[in-house]
Amino acid sequence: MKAAALMLLCLLSTAALALEPGDRLAPWTLLDQHDVPYTLSEQTRVLLVARDMDGAKLVNAALEGKPKGYLEQRQAIFLADVSRMPRVIATLFALPKMRDYSYRILLDRDARIAPRYPAGEGEVLWLQLKGGKLVEQKVFKEAGTLEQALAAELP
Secondary structure, eight states: OHHHHHHHHHHHHHHHHOOOTTOBOOOOEEEBTTSOEEEOOTTOOEEEEEOSHHHHHHHHHHHTTOOTTHHHHTTEEEEEEOTTSOHHHIIIIIHHHHTTSSSOOEEETTSSSGGGSOOOTTOEEEEEEETTEEEEEEEEOSHHHHHHHHHHOOO
């Protein structure tokens, strides 16, 4: 009985966090891989969210070979939840590698922002925004389809 009540509570809390078209995303500020702050604004058109390393690898594969500023041209940003990565690994290996990427990665080091967005394991959540409000959301599980969607996303 307690297990059923706990499961119901978890389902209700997940439903309360679900985003619906028309919802305004609360602004937040995070540092990128170069420790430069970025604040979510009404000009952002696409928010890509990866909650794990496999999701981040999809974004990396989709952006491989793209010029610097590719995401910015599309008014898109990439948010990576790196909170589960051990700090020593992040500091010694992951962050130095991320600094070589041609695109900006907003790092959620404390799982403060990423849990607001329902991205699953091994996937990338695409939030289409207009004026800070959610228009639609998509999920990508393949780099090729993500790459095609980004190529089509010019303002």
